[in-house]
Amino acid sequence: AQTVTQSQPEMSVQEAETVTLSCTYDTSESNYYLFWYKQPPSRQMILVIRQEAYKQQNATENRFSVNFQKAAKSFSLKISDSQLGDTAMYFCAFETSGSRLTFGEGTQLTVNP
């Protein structure tokens, strides 16, 4: 069974600074996908970034980037130039091809002005 662990229940960062959210996972699969989802107070789940396990290059989406360490089974999210609108719950998630998503417990990020 796959598991996803987010060891930081809460984090805070000052506006315009950089913050990194941690995620580790456990699987015996070799081909899979990793995601970071954002859930703001509206509770709409929003896909932030995805990473295919077979790709060595770390995914980036504007201010969001990941540090994917396959051997260590680590998948951290870096948010640069943090904005007030980044305040949300962030979920790390894992998926093998065609299967369901397995979510971590989430990290509540607060961006302070």
Add this chain to the structure above:
Amino acid sequence: GAVVSQHPSRVICKSGTSVKIECRSLDFQATTMFWYRQFPKQSLMLMATSNEGSKATYEQGVEKDKFLINHASLTLSTLTVTSAHPEDSSFYICSARGRLDRGTTDTQYFGPGTRLTVL
């Protein structure tokens, strides 16, 4: 714009009544839809996986007679909470797996959720 809609967004009902929640994929056909339940400040808990034209697959501990799922078409899945009780009060989220454009990979898109309150 939104690619998955959910209706209603909020519902309040009396104990013992049934409530139906609809989930629609707006811009793509979804062969698979998922239903989640989320308690405050917690992660999403998968309740069931719904495939068009076949019976839903329920997660362990989820009562299939309590939470009826129908995936009638490639764009619509419904969750009916039967004989609702206060402990069924929760936030229910659906997602649909599909691709918006040819050449892209399948992705799960989430609906905005439904807050159910059972009095």
